[in-house]
Amino acid sequence: MSKLELLIGTIASGKSTYSRQRSKQGAIIINDDALVTALHGGYYNLYNKDLKPLYKSVEQSIMIHCILSGVDVVIDRPNLTKASRAKYLAIAKAMDIEVAQVIFPFQEPKVHALRRMGDNTRGYSFEHWLNVAKDHIGRYEPPEVDEGHDYIMQIEVRPPKHDK
Secondary structure, eight states, rough: OOEEEEEEEETTTHHHHHHHHHHHHHOOEEEEEHHHHHHTTTTGGGGGGHHHHHHHHHHHHHHHHHTTOOOOOOOOOOOOOOOHHHHHHHHHTTTTTTTEEEEOOOOOOOOOOOOHHOOOOOOOOOHHHHHHHHHHHHHHHOOOGGGSEEEEEEEOOOOOOOEE
């Protein structure tokens, strides 16, 4: 029987690193940025807000087919608010599968922005990513018991990388 792991965290908090590890264990990773990129021939910058219903439909279709196939699903996106998590939790509940909400560490916005700049800037400036991190942290709503998950996993803070 499959399970759903709903990742919760701001940019550059470790969600995608965790997802890569889970994919090696057989889980299917649903990442909205990767889906947009795939649907636009490799170009994320062609994201079209008017196509958001299509993006969400593809995401949900993949999730449902994975669950029906007995494959674990990891939702790799910020999932910062109760409302943003609700649709995934409703599908999982309707399909009677186990759900874990996996919370990644929230640090100072500057830490997240610097990590993003060291990984994949996607052509944006430090100031852009700093504002994104501030927005994410400001909107964060911790998971509550009534959301419908089976358990919460708290991921530990990553130690800083040191140059040798």
